Every structure is written in structure tokens, then in C-alpha cells.
Amino acid sequence: MARTRATHVNQQVKYLRLVFNDHFVLAIIFLLGALGYTYANAIKAIDPTSWWLKPVISLVLLASLSFGRLATLLHEADSVFLLPQESQLPSYLKAAQRYSMWLPFSWLAMITLLVAPTLLVTKTVPAWMLLGLLATLWLIKSRRFSSQIGQWYQGTGTQQTGLWLLIDWVLVASQLWLGWSIAGLVIAAGLLYWQRQQQTKIQATQLFNWLTAVSAEDSRMGRIYRLYNLFTDVPGLNSQVKRRRYLDGLIQWLSANNPNPFYFLYLRGFLRGTEFSGLYLRLVIIGGIIIWFSQIWWLALLLGLLLIYLVGFQLLPVYQQYDQNIFTHLYPVAQTTKLQAFKRLIWRLVAIEIILLSLLILIRFGLNGQSLVSIVAFGGLGYGFVQFYLPRRLTK
Amino acid sequence: MSLEIKQLTGGYAHVPVLKDVSFTVPDQQVVGLIGLNGAGKSTTIKHVIGLLTPQAGTITLNGVTLQSNPNQYRQKMAYVPETPILYPELTLKEHLDLTIMAYQLDPEKTWVKANQLLKQFRLDNKLDWFPVHFSKGMRQKVMIVNAFMTDADLFIIDEPFTGLDPLAIHDLLDIIADKKAQGAAILMSTHILATAQQYADSFVLLNQGRVRATGTLAELKTEFKMADANLDDIYLQMTKEG
Numbered sequence: 001m002a003r004t005r006a007t008h009v010n011q012q013v014k015y016l017r018l019v020f021n022d023h024f025v026l027a028i029i030f031l032l033g034a035l036g037y038t039y040a041n042a043i044k045a046i047d048p049t050s051w052w053l054k055p056v057i058s059l060v061l062l063a064s065l066s067f068g069r070l071a072t073l074l075h076e077a078d079s080v081f082l083l084p085q086e087s088q089l090p091s092y093l094k095a096a097q098r099y100s101m102w103l104p105f106s107w108l109a110m111i112t113l114l115v116a117p118t119l120l121v122t123k124t125v126p127a128w129m130l131l132g133l134l135a136t137l138w139l140i141k142s143r144r145f146s147s148q149i150g151q152w153y154q155g156t157g158t159q160q161t162g163l164w165l166l167i168d169w170v171l172v173a174s175q176l177w178l179g180w181s182i183a184g185l186v187i188a189a190g191l192l193y194w195q196r197q198q199q200t201k202i203q204a205t206q207l208f209n210w211l212t213a214v215s216a217e218d219s220r221m222g223r224i225y226r227l228y229n230l231f232t233d234v235p236g237l238n239s240q241v242k243r244r245r246y247l248d249g250l251i252q253w254l255s256a257n258n259p260n261p262f263y264f265l266y267l268r269g270f271l272r273g274t275e276f277s278g279l280y281l282r283l284v285i286i287g288g289i290i291i292w293f294s295q296i297w298w299l300a301l302l303l304g305l306l307l308i309y310l311v312g313f314q315l316l317p318v319y320q321q322y323d324q325n326i327f328t329h330l331y332p333v334a335q336t337t338k339l340q341a342f343k344r345l346i347w348r349l350v351a352i353e354i355i356l357l358s359l360l361i362l363i364r365f366g367l368n369g370q371s372l373v374s375i376v377a378f379g380g381l382g383y384g385f386v387q388f389y390l391p392r393r394l395t396k
Numbered sequence: 397m398s399l400e401i402k403q404l405t406g407g408y409a410h411v412p413v414l415k416d417v418s419f420t421v422p423d424q425q426v427v428g429l430i431g432l433n434g435a436g437k438s439t440t441i442k443h444v445i446g447l448l449t450p451q452a453g454t455i456t457l458n459g460v461t462l463q464s465n466p467n468q469y470r471q472k473m474a475y476v477p478e479t480p481i482l483y484p485e486l487t488l489k490e491h492l493d494l495t496i497m498a499y500q501l502d503p504e505k506t507w508v509k510a511n512q513l514l515k516q517f518r519l520d521n522k523l524d525w526f527p528v529h530f531s532k533g534m535r536q537k538v539m540i541v542n543a544f545m546t547d548a549d550l551f552i553i554d555e556p557f558t559g560l561d562p563l564a565i566h567d568l569l570d571i572i573a574d575k576k577a578q579g580a581a582i583l584m585s586t587h588i589l590a591t592a593q594q595y596a597d598s599f600v601l602l603n604q605g606r607v608r609a610t611g612t613l614a615e616l617k618t619e620f621k622m623a624d625a626n627l628d629d630i631y632l633q634m635t636k637e638g
Binding site for chain 1: 445446447466467468469470471473475477481483484485486487490493494497498499500526528
């Protein structure tokens with residue numbers, strides 16, 4: 001277990017370093033700043049006597065409970081090689097349970113901190129109840145992990161997901177109303193104890209269902225790697241390609257009468273591949289939301305500039321995407337056509353982003369000198385990035 | 397005239413794999429490039445298509461070298477790789493469109509040829525599919541159609557028969573014969589010696605990066621002093637020489 005976990009942690013650290021590169025960290029800092037600022041303003045605007053406030057908070061907390069899965073680190077090969085050692089599995093899984101708790105526990109603590117100001121503003125909840133809330137969240141999460149392990153044994157019936165969700169919700173909600181708190185906490189602890197007993201009983205009498213457990217772990221890792229893959233190349237994880245017939249018209253329209261074979265290739269590769277088109281869409285949508293919620297015009301301008309640069313920068317690897325295919329080296333076309341095609345594609349994508357952000361600025365801040373300055377700056381940066389930065393960066 | 401390789405020394409990095417390799421592939425001829433794994437067949441082909449730069453020696457196609465006029469050189473050459481190489485995001489039709497665009501071929505005329513080839517290989521109903529998901533043999537057929545619909549002067553075919561069904565092998569040999577009759581030169585590397593003996597006009601025997609012998613089967617028999625040998629026997633004899 002220790003060795004498996006060490007390799008796993010090393011691997012994750014390696015990828016996380018790549019994910020949190022300079023640009024991304026910079027973007028996140030700005031994003032958190034903007035969100036924090038908006039949140040602080042929003043709290044001031046909230047009417048503390050609103051009846052819906054606590055129900056909404058309880059639902060947010062319930063949703064946040066689903067983050068973080070049980071990491072068993074089981075591999076497909078384990079179902080062959082560890083089969084004779086199944087009797088030692090309970091202690092392995094116990095260690096996995098402990099290890100898996102770190103992430104959701106920290107996450108839940110963060111969420112609790114995040115909702116604390118809103119909760120305290122109602123003045124119906126004393127600060128100490130936040131501790132009870134966090135403890136309840138942790139107890140519920142632990143119970144879910146324990147129940148999850150039970151599910152991975154043969155002969156266990158399907159769980160009544162709906163019923164348990166309701167119970168969890170009631171427990172979370174009990175922490176938001178003074179007077180129910182202690183009872184909720186006790187029940188949550190009792191349920192965890194009962195679930196642990198169940199787990200021990202199942203593990204003593206039933207056989208482990210390797211197939212389900214391994215495929216659960218596979219899909220968990222798959223999700224994580226797909227996330228990493230947005231930022232860097234994960235070996236062995238091919239980004240999917242989708243036919244997307246509905247885009248054929250758009251492709252025709254965008255590539256009509258353009259004789260550049262690389263543009264033909266880049267355009268289709270971008271629109272049908274999920275990797276870069278997904279990244280582009282996400283960044284543009286997040287960017288739009290950030291711009292919409294930035295309340296100061298120069299903050300919106302700065303964030304917009306950052307986003308335009310970020311989108312362009314994150315799309316740079318598209319240029320080398322086909323270098324592995326030797327036919328791209330055999331085509332009887334001039335070396336410059338590839339760069340021209342790439343510039344053409346990136347310029348179109350960045351231009352669409354600029355138009356969207358500019359429209360948002362106009363709607364949010366109205367047509368005035370400041371908005372015009374922002375729009376001109378967006379256009380200038382986008383054009384400069386594609387015309388001057390791109391060629392220099394790519395031919396280096 | 398066609399392909400002429402003179403005293404080619406080359407390979408990856410600084411260690412030469414090929415030493416002083418010279419041979420020609422004349423028009424209207426199929427030349428078989430024969431040798432063991434690691435003898436230098438693939439390296440020779442990589443030099444011819446221009447993925448590697450010669451350390452010494454010259455390669456000319458119709459009198460033009462890759463260095464003097466890269467576009468004209470590449471325009472006149474079509475290549476079928478050993479393992480099919482395809483774009484995951486392009487349909488079969490788009491692969492052919494891309495080739496037409498990149499080689500600046502006449503779309504109408506080329507599509508007539510392409511459709512004929514597609515029909516022959518029973519791919520004509522799969523134009524809108526992604527060929528990366530095809531079986532090995534079908535992907536190989538896509539590469540063949542892609543190369544043979546062009547009007548190249550030189551066709552380079554790397555190990556063309558593996559993965560093809562017998563019918564497709566037969567079709568490919570017919571297509572090669574057609575191109576040859578139209579005046580093209582064909583360089584074909586293969587391990588299937590029986591087929592090579594039957595369909596190639598002459599042979600280049602590579603051994604440890606050097607040309608051991610070149611010529612027709614009759615000339616090889618004289619060279620190896622094996623009067624009633626077939627290509628198989630000569631090949632084994634060559635490997636024994638070490």
C-alpha cells in the first residue's frame with residue numbers, strides 16, 4: 001500500500017506542477033480576487049431575513065459533499081495478482097479510506113469557511129455551530145466512504161441512494177437551526193458507527209467484487225487525467241474525436257476557397273477534437289462570467305486582456321499537433337503555409353472571443369469612453385498576439 | 397531517369413546506418429528493396445522521402461534533389477508507409493481532399509481515379525467515416541488509394557502486403573502494374589520474397605547498411621553463382637555471408 005501510494009502521489013505531484021503553471025496560477029489569483037470581491041458585495045446586498053437563505057445553503061453544502069471519491073488505487077492487474085491475498089484487503093481498504101479523506105475533508109472545511117459569512121449575517125446561528133456543521137459534514141462523508149466499500153463486495157443489494165441523500169440533507173440542515181444541532185450531530189455519528197459495523201460484517205462474510213472496484217477506480221482516475229489533459233499531455237490518454245456532423249456547415253463556410261492544406265487540417269482538428277475546442281469553450285465561458293461580474297471597468301479590462309492572452313497561449317500546442325504525422329512533412333508546400341494556416345485559425349478564435357467580451361462590456365458598462373478603450377485594447381492585444389507574438393514564439 | 401541514389405551515407409544522428417549506397421529506380425520498373433530487419437531499408441526510404449538528410453552522397457528524382465527544389469521533388473513522389481498513418485479528425489473523403497489540396501491536383505480528374513480505386517478496395521461506401529477506426533488492412537488500403545490516385549513519377553511502398561487480404565494483394569499488384577505501364581518508377585521494400593520475385597523487375601539487396609548486390613534475378617544468380625536458385629535461396633546465402 002505504502003509503495004502504491006507513494007508512486008501515485010509522485011505522479012499526481014508531477015501533473016499538478018504542470019497544471020498549475022505560471023499563467024494558470026496568475027489567472028486563478030485574479031479569478032479568486034474577482035470572485036471574492038463579488039461575494040463580499042453580494043453578502044452586503046443580502047437581506048438577512050430572507051426565508052430561502054438557509055435552505056439554499058443546506059443544498060449547496062449537500063452538493064459539496066459529493067466532491068472527493070474513495071481512492072483505492074487498484075489496478076486492473078491487481079485483480080489477477082492480488083487475488084490470492086484477498087483476506088488482507090480489509091486493512092488495505094481501511095488505509096485507502098483514511099488516505100482518501102484528506103481531500104474531501106479539506107474541501108468541506110473550505111466550503112464551511114466560505115458559507116460562514118452568509119450564515120453569520122443572519123444572526124440566528126452562533127459561531128460555534130460552524131464547528132458542529134463541519135463535524136457533521138465530515139461524519140457524513142466518512143459514512144459514505146464506508147458504505148461505498150460495502151458496495152464493492154458481492155451479494156450486497158443496491159443502495160437506496162434517494163433515501164440516503166434525504167437523510168444526509170436533513171442532517172446538514174439540522175446544523176443550520178439552533179436547537180437541532182446536537183441531535184443531528186449525534187445521529188450522524190451513530191449512522192457512521194452503524195455503517196462501519198455493516199462494513200466489517202460484509203468484509204468478513206462476502207467476497208470482494210474486483211470488477212466493480214477496479215472499474216470504479218479506473219473511471220475515477222480517468223476523470224482526473226482528463227482534467228490534467230486540459231493543461232498538459234497525459235500519456236496513454238487520447239483525447240476523443242467526435243464526428244460533429246452539425247459543424248460541417250461551419251467548416252465549409254470557414255474553409256471555403258482556402259487552398260491551404262494545413263488550414264484544412266487545423267480547422268477540422270480543432271472543431272472535432274475535444275481537447276482544444278473544449279479548453280477554448282471553457283475559457284471563453286469562464287471569461288465571460290468573470291467580465292460580467294467585475295464591477296469596475298478597469299478590472300474588467302485587465303481580466304479581459306489576461307483572458308485573451310490565456311486563450312491564445314493555451315492554443316499554441318495546436319501548431320505541433322500534427323508534427324508526428326510524417327505526411328505533413330512530405331507535402332510539396334512552402335514551410336510558411338503551416339504558420340499562415342495556424343495564424344488564420346487562432347486569429348478567428350481570438351476574434352470571436354474579443355467580440356463576445358466586447359459585447360459583454362458594452363451591455364454591462366454601456367457605450368462610453370471607458371468601454372471603447374477596453375474594446376480597442378482587446379482588439380490590439382489579440383491582433384498583436386497573433387501577428388507578432390505567435391510567429392516569434394513558434395519559429396524559435 | 398527517375399530516382400538515382402549515389403554513394404549515399406546517412407542515418408540518424410552521427411552514426412551512419414547506410415554506407416555508400418548507390419542504386420537507381422528507372423522509369424517503368426518495379427525495384428524490390430530486400431534485406432533483413434535492420435539492414436537499412438527503412439532508413440533508405442526515409443532518406444528518399446526526405447525525412448533524413450544525407451551525410452554524404454546525393455539523391456535525385458528526375459534530376460532534381462530535395463535540397464535544390466523541395467516542392468518539385470515532393471510533388472513527384474507518393475509514399476505508402478509500412479504502418480498506416482492517418483489523421484484522427486479527418487474522414488476518408490477529407491483525407492483524399494487534403495492530398496488533392498496539398499499536391500495541387502486537379503480535383504475532378506483525381507476524384508475519378510480515386511473513386512475507381514475506392515470501389516476496387518470496397519471502400520466507396522465509407523467515405524464519410526473516420527479511417528483511424530478501420531481495421532489494419534482497410535487502413536492500409538486507404539493509404540494505397542491516397543498514394544495511387546496522384547500522378548507521381550515515383551511510388552515508394554514500404555512493406556505493402558502485410559495485413560492485406562489475398563484479394564487486396566492481387567488488386568494492389570494490378571494497380572502497381574498499371575502505374576508502371578504509365579511510366580512510373582516503383583520502389584518497394586518487402587519481406588515477401590515469393591511475391592517480390594514474381595512482380596519486381598530488379599532487386600537491391602541490402603546487408604548491414606551496404607548494397608550487397610543489384611540486378612535482375614538472372615544477374616543475381618550469376619553474382620551469387622547459384623544457377624537455379626530463387627530469390628529465397630539467394631537471400632539466405634547473403635545472410636550467411638554475414
